[in-house]
Amino acid sequence: MTDVGNSPRFSTRGLALSVALALLVGLAIGFGVSRLAAPSTPADDSAAAGFARDMSTHHAQAVAMGMIAAKKGLAPEVRTLGEDIALTQQGQIGIMSQWLRDWSLNLNSSAKPMAWMPDGDKSALNGNLMPGMATPQEMTALENASGKDVDTLFLEMMIKHHLGGVHMVDAVLTATDDPDVLWLAKGMKTRQTLEISEMQKLQTTLAKR
Numbered sequence: 001m002t003d004v005g006n007s008p009r010f011s012t013r014g015l016a017l018s019v020a021l022a023l024l025v026g027l028a029i030g031f032g033v034s035r036l037a038a039p040s041t042p043a044d045d046s047a048a049a050g051f052a053r054d055m056s057t058h059h060a061q062a063v064a065m066g067m068i069a070a071k072k073g074l075a076p077e078v079r080t081l082g083e084d085i086a087l088t089q090q091g092q093i094g095i096m097s098q099w100l101r102d103w104s105l106n107l108n109s110s111a112k113p114m115a116w117m118p119d120g121d122k123s124a125l126n127g128n129l130m131p132g133m134a135t136p137q138e139m140t141a142l143e144n145a146s147g148k149d150v151d152t153l154f155l156e157m158m159i160k161h162h163l164g165g166v167h168m169v170d171a172v173l174t175a176t177d178d179p180d181v182l183w184l185a186k187g188m189k190t191r192q193t194l195e196i197s198e199m200q201k202l203q204t205t206l207a208k209r
Contacts, residue, residue: 041103047175049105050116051185052096055168057113058130059089062161065134068142069154075206078151081199085158088191095184117171132164151206155199162192162199 042048062085069082100107113130114120129135134142134157142153169189172181 042105042176042178042181044105044109045111045116047116047172048178048181049100049103050109050111050114051168051172051176051181052099053107053109054113054116054130055165055188056093056096056107058133058161058165058168059093061133061139062086062089062158062165063093064139065142065154065158065161069150069158072146072150073154074147075151075202075209077202077205078154081195081202082154085195092184092188099180114168116175117168118175120171130164131167132161134161148206155203155206159196159199162196165192166196 066082066084066086066089070079070086071082073079073082097107112121113128138153138157142150142157145153166189169185169192172185173189176182
């Protein structure tokens with residue numbers, strides 16, 4: 001495999017933009033076809049609705065982390081990756097928010113994080129942080145970091161964040177049959193699993209510089 005430092009994945013901003021565009025086009029097609037086969041919409045306490053809300057919150061932190069890396073990262077690969085993740089996950093937040101509007105549901109809920117997931121309360125750190133999410137202290141450390149420390153912290157935190165996101169995706173894939181949720185969740189898992197591998201390789205590459 002091509003060294004991640006020279007990979008096209010980290011050499012252009014176009015990747016995240018093309019992915020976001022593909023998601024939006026796919027969503028438009030998906031709603032036009034899948035809802036004909038599944039006219040009912042998810043309930044407020046459904047796994048689909050809970051996933052859309054919780055993953056939007058989960059993504060929002062990834063967007064914040066990505067923007068920090070894009071602005072302050074030392075390695076160009078880290079800056080490009082941060083921007084790609086921020087753009088892609090912001091686009092996915094928009095898709096999930098639109099689902100909730102189309103389902104006539106509130107964007108927020110009084111339910112505890114992960115309430116839609118079996119034994120979800122056991123996956124939440126301190127009862128409110130979803131799997132992989134950084135603590136406020138960790139976010140502050142990333143915000144205050146500079147130079148190589150930004151790269152190191154960002155990669156460590158984002159790998160953990162992605163692993164938690166994949167855990168949530170695996171849960172919703174077994175808990176809902178909503179075609180649009182399944183479509184986006186599978187795409188998330190594919191992309192985030194690939195990014196985890198690329199970030200691990202990037203950690204090795206940067207350690208040698």
